[in-house]
Amino acid sequence: xxxxxxxxxxQVTQMGQEVILRCVPISNHLYFYWYRQILGQKVEFLVxxxxxxxxxxxxxxxxQFSVERPDGSNFTLKIRSTKLEDSAxxxxxxxxxxxxxxxxxxxxxxxxx
Amino acid sequence: TQLLEQSPQFLxxxxxxxLTVYCNSSSVFSSLQWYRQEPGEGPVLxxxxxxxxxxxxxxxxxxxxxxxxxxxxxxxxxxxxGDTGLYLCxxxxxxxxxxxxxxxxxxxxx
Numbered sequence: 272x273x274x275x276x277x278x279x280x281x282q283v284t285q286m287g288q289e290v291i292l293r294c295v296p297i298s299n300h301l302y303f304y305w306y307r308q309i310l311g312q313k314v315e316f317l318v319x320x321x322x323x324x325x326x327x328x329x330x331x332x333x334x335q336f337s338v339e340r341p342d343g344s345n346f347t348l349k350i351r352s353t354k355l356e357d358s359a360x361x362x363x364x365x366x367x368x369x370x371x372x373x374x375x376x377x378x379x380x381x382x383x384x
Numbered sequence: 385t386q387l388l389e390q391s392p393q394f395l396x397x398x399x400x401x402x403l404t405v406y407c408n409s410s411s412v413f414s415s416l417q418w419y420r421q422e423p424g425e426g427p428v429l430x431x432x433x434x435x436x437x438x439x440x441x442x443x444x445x446x447x448x449x450x451x452x453x454x455x456x457x458x459x460x461x462x463x464x465x466g467d468t469g470l471y472l473c474x475x476x477x478x479x480x481x482x483x484x485x486x487x488x489x490x491x492x493x494x
Contacts, residue, residue: 313487319479364426369480380424
């Protein structure tokens, strides 16, 4: 069964550094998402992406965050200048249509020191 | 923001017991989904309920969508250690966003 893949599985970075989290959604899916989950807390929506542009974003997704789908397969989340509070699991998700279920990757654990 | 509150937040039971997890909102949802998440992994979809009053069964798991489509429940019969995990309900807004519930962490003790 096709799946969403995320790399790396674990990223450690120093505060103030830029990080890029990578995702390969399922190939025929049209809607792409980033969520994050701070340890022990709920899954929080960051951004949705459709038709090569952001369709919605949350208050968490400020100017330090950006997303890109550079080559039709990869979907990336960039954090320009990481903060300690950015430490979390970051999940990529995709779905075929607007009303179909989300399929999640296994996440990237980001640790900012 | 459409909030989804889950209860209980934590649940620890003995193998073989039954349990029910609740997902409540003051907002109407066109559908609700239930996911299970294991440590270090992403949420995995269990079921989608669409119609008010709908009941879906997945082996020992029974999912119900409230008549008014504001709430849902997950009932597990004869829980097993393999059922241990974080159970999340989620529902779409009118755009492209999914709201996730606060989660119920279930531990089934052998």
